[in-house]
Amino acid sequence: MNPVLLTPGSVPLADWRAVYRGAAVTLDPACAPRVAESAAAVARILAKGAPVYGINTGFGKLASVRIGDEDLATLQRNIVLSHAAGTGAPSPVPVIRLMMALKLASLAQGASGVRPETVALLEAMLVKGLTPVVPCQGSVGASGDLAPLSHMTATMIGVGEIFYEGERLPAAEALHRAALTSTQLGPKEGLALLNGTQFSTANALAGLFEAELLFRSALVTGALSTEAAKGSDTPFDPRIHTLRRHRGQIEVADALRGLMTGSAIRASHLENDARVQDPYCLRCQPQVMGAALDILRQAATTLEIEANGVSDNPLIFPETDEALSGGNFHAEPVAFAADMIAMAICEIGSIAERRIAMLVDPALSGLPAFLTPRPGLNSGFMIPQVTAAALVSENKQRAYPASVDSIPTSANQEDHVSMAAHGARRLLDMADNATGVLGIELLAAAQGVDFHAPLASSATLESARATLRDKVPTLEDDRHFHPDMEAANLLIRSGALLASAGDSLPGVA
Template structure:
C-alpha cells in the first residue's frame, strides 16, 4: 500500500479521495477524537434518560414505534446488521470498497453519529491493514441510505460474512484475526450509524468520476489527432468563436485543442486552397460537445465532493444540546443526479469519438484509404473495430437512461420515495470502460490515418502521443489479430499515459484549484 494521507473529516479533497481509491493509506486526523467522544457520550446520556429516540431504543423503518428495553439495545444493533446484510450479486471492486470504508470513516468521525472511538479505530485499522469487506453490489435503492451494502461492511466488522485481506477472500473473523484485529461489539445506535448513509453510492460515483475524467482527457488527444488524420481545420477552435458564446467548458476545450495542434505541419499543408468549407460536426463541434460534457462532469464532481464530506446518517447527534434529531440525510438524491449527469457525459464523449472513427474509415469523408488499410479488399483494416465502437456506444446509450427518475416504495410504504443512486452510480465504471475502449479505437484509427500523411508531421504534442502509441502498437500494414492492439490502446486511455505524453495541461475536474 502506498504512503498514508491524513483524513480530515469534512475537508477531504477530490484528489485525496482519488488517491485513496488508487490505494493510498489513511490516517484519521487526531483532532477529530474530541468530537467523536462527545457524540458517544451524548448517546449514553440519551439511553440513560430512557426517552424514545429512533434507532437508539426503537425498532427501525416501519417498526420505529416499537420500544426496545435497555437490556436488548446491543442485540438490537447486532440484529439490524445481520438482517440488513441481504445484498446479492458480485462483490463490489475492492478499490471501491476501500473508498467506501474511508467515506464511512470520514462521516462518522465528524462527531454527529454517536459511535464510540473504538468503532472509529476499527474502521481506521481495517483501512491501514488492508481488510476490505466483501460487499455484494446489488440491493440498495439509495434510501434509507445504502442499507444492504453497508450492512455487509458492518457485518465484517463484527466478524460475520467475508472480507478480503491483502486481496485474499476469507471469512471475516479470520481476516480480522490475521490482521491482529478483534471483532466489534456494537453499542447503542452503532449498527444503524454504520448502515445509514450514502457511502456505497458515493464511492461508486466517485470511482466512476475518476475513470471518466481519464477517458475525457484521452478523448481530447484522440479528437485532435483525428482532426489531423482527416486534414481538418483548426479554425473552429478559434478563441473568438467560443468567447462569444461564453460557455466555460467549451472555451477551455477549444483552447486545449488549439494547443494540441499548434505547430502542425499537417495542418499547414492544407491551410490554403482547401476546397472544403466546413468539417463534419464530429470534428468542428468538439469544443461544443466536449465542453458541455466537461461542464456536466465538473458539476457532478462538486456535488460528489460535498456529499463525500457530509454526514448522511440518521438520526444525527448534536452534542451541544444533547439531542438526536431524525431527518433524511440518507436520501441519496444528490448522488443519483450526479451519477446520471456523469452517465450522460461519458455517453456523449464515446458517441462523438465513434463518429470520428466512422468518418476516418470512410474515404468519401476522410480522403484516406478505405478502412485505413493500404490494400482495401484484400485487407479489412479498421472495418470491424468501428463496428465494435458502435456496439459499445449503443450499450452506453442504453445504460445512460436516468436512474434518478425511478422510485419504488419500500419498508411497507414508510420509505415511499427512494433515489436509486446505487444503480446510477454502479453503472459508471462499466460505462467508462466502454468509452475507454471506444477512445482507444479512435486513437488507433487516428494514428493510422496520420501515417498516410508521411513525411508530414503533426504538432510536437500529438507526435509525442503517436510515438507512445507506436511503442505499444505498430502501424497496420496487413490484417493481423486485432484484439491485442485494442487492449493496448484502451490501457493507454485508462492509465492517463496518453494525456501525460502530450505534456500539455488538459482540462479536468480541478475543483481544488
C-alpha cells in the same frame, strides 16, 4: 503515492481521488474529542428513558416498537445481520476502500454517536488493507445504502468475508491475521454504520474519476483524428468560443488548438483545402466536449459536498443531548450527479465513434477505405468501427437517468427512493465501454496520420502517436486486431497516453 490524512468535513476532491487510486488513509486525530462526546451524548440520551429512534426502538416501519435496555446490543447486531442482504458480484476493491474512507470521515464528525474504538477499528481495517466483500446490488439509495453498508459493518463484528493480502477470507480469520479484534456494537452504532450514502457516493466518485481520465484522453484522440482527416483548426479559434461564454467550451477549444500547434499536416493544406466546413464530430468538439466538462464539474461539486457531509439518521447533537431524525440518507443529490456523469461518458464515446466512422469512410476522410493500404484484400478498421458502435449503443441504453425511477420499500415507510446506487454503479462499466471506443479511435487516428508521411503532426501529438507505436505497429495488412485494441485501451486506462501528451489538459477539479 502520498498517504491521505482525512480531516472530516473538509476533504478535497483530490484526496478522495487518491484514496480511489490506492493511497493509504489515516484519520486526523483532532476529531477524537468530538467522537467521544457524541458517544457520551448517546449514553445520556438513553439514561433519560425516552424512546429514541434507532437507539431503543425498532427500525423503519417498526420504529414504534420499544426495546428494553437488556436488548440494546442485540438490537444493533440484529440490524446489521438482517440488513446484510445484498446480492450480485463483489464490488471492486478500490470502490469499497473509498466507501470505507467516506464512512470513516462521516462518523468522525461526531454526529453519529459511535464510540472512538469503533471508529478506530474501521480506520485500522483501511490502514491494514482489509476490504469487506460487499455485493454490488441491493440498495435503492433511500434510507441509506443499507445492504452494502451492512455487509461492511458485518465484517467488523466478525461476520461475512474480507479481501486481505490477495485472499478472500472469513471476516473473523482476516481480522485475526491482521491482529485486529472484532467489536460488539453499542447503542446506535449499527444503525450509524449502515445508514448513509457512502456506497452510492463511492461509486459515483469512482465514475467521476474515470470520466475525467476519459475526457482528457478524448481531447488527445480527437485532436489526432482531426489531424488524420486534415481537419481545420479554425473552429477552435478563441474568438468563436468567447462569444458563447461557456467555460468548458472555451477551455476545450484552447486545449485542442494547443494540441495541434506546430503541425506540418495542418500547415500543408491551409491554402489548398477545398472543404468549407468539417463534419460536426471534428468541428463541434469544443461545444460537445466543453458541455461534458461543465456537467462533470457540476457533478464533482455535488459529490465533494456529499463526501464531506453526514448522512446517517438520527443525528446526535451533544450540545443539547438531542437525537434528531431527518432524511439526510436520501441520496437524490448523488443520483442526479451520477446521471450527469453517465450522460457525459456516453457523449464522450458517442462523438469519438463518429470520428472513427468518418476516418474509415474515404468519401469523408480522403483516406484509403477502412484505413488499410490495400482495401478489399484487407478489411482494415471495418469491424473495429462496428465494435465502437456497439459499445456506444450499449452506453446509450445505460445512460437513461436512474434518478427518475422510484419504488416504495419498507411497507411504504420509504415511499420515494433515489436509485442513486443504480445510477452510480453503472458508471465504471460505462467508462470501460468508452475506453474501448477511445482505444479504437487512437488506433484509427494514428493510422490516418501515418498516411500523411513524411508530414508530421505537432510535437505533442507525435509524442502521443509514438507512445502508441511503441506498442502497436502501423497496420499494413490484416492481423489479429484484438491485442492492438487491448494495448491502446491500456495506454488510456493507465494514463500513459495523457502523460505522453504533456498531461496539461483541463480537468474536472
